[in-house]
Amino acid sequence: xxxxxxxxxxxxxxxxxxxxxxxxxxxxxxxxxxxxxxxxxxxxxxxxxxxxxxxxxxxxxxxxxxxxxxxxxxxxxxxxxxxxxxxxxxxxxxxxxxxxxxxxxxxxxxxxxx
Numbered sequence: 001x002x003x004x005x006x007x008x009x010x011x012x013x014x015x016x017x018x019x020x021x022x023x024x025x026x027x028x029x030x031x032x033x034x035x036x037x038x039x040x041x042x043x044x045x046x047x048x049x050x051x052x053x054x055x056x057x058x059x060x061x062x063x064x065x066x067x068x069x070x071x072x073x074x075x076x077x078x079x080x081x082x083x084x085x086x087x088x089x090x091x092x093x094x095x096x097x098x099x100x101x102x103x104x105x106x107x108x109x110x111x112x113x114x
Contacts, residue, residue, distance in 0.1 A: 014063035014099060017055070053107035060103020067096035 075089030 014059050014103075017059045049110050049113060053110040056103045056106045056110065058103075060106075061100045064096055064098075064100035064103075067099060068093060071096050 071089070071092050075086075075092065079086050079089060
């Protein structure tokens with residue numbers, strides 16, 4: 001059986017962590033979820049939302065930088081042998097950068113609930 005590439009493994013872990021931070025901000029792990037009110041969140045709810053947003057951005061940026069480092073170094077090596085594949089390398093780098101953008105979007109969605 002073929003092993004999963006470390007970049008994909010790290011992206012899956014980052015996606016699971018993002019989902020956990022979203023779930024924590026929604027109160028899905030709480031024993032009794034408080035009803036959603038129209039007013040601003042207070043105290044502990046606000047702190048958990050801020051920590052969830054911070055974790056979403058932090059983990060997604062770390063995973064994106066790891067993926068960019070691995071893909072970028074492999075792309076430079078491949079382009080030294082075959083320069084015409086430079087366009088494909090840029091597409092893969094953009095896909096890795098999308099991980100950080102998704103984390104930022106999740107954090108903005110979490111902070112809009114405050």
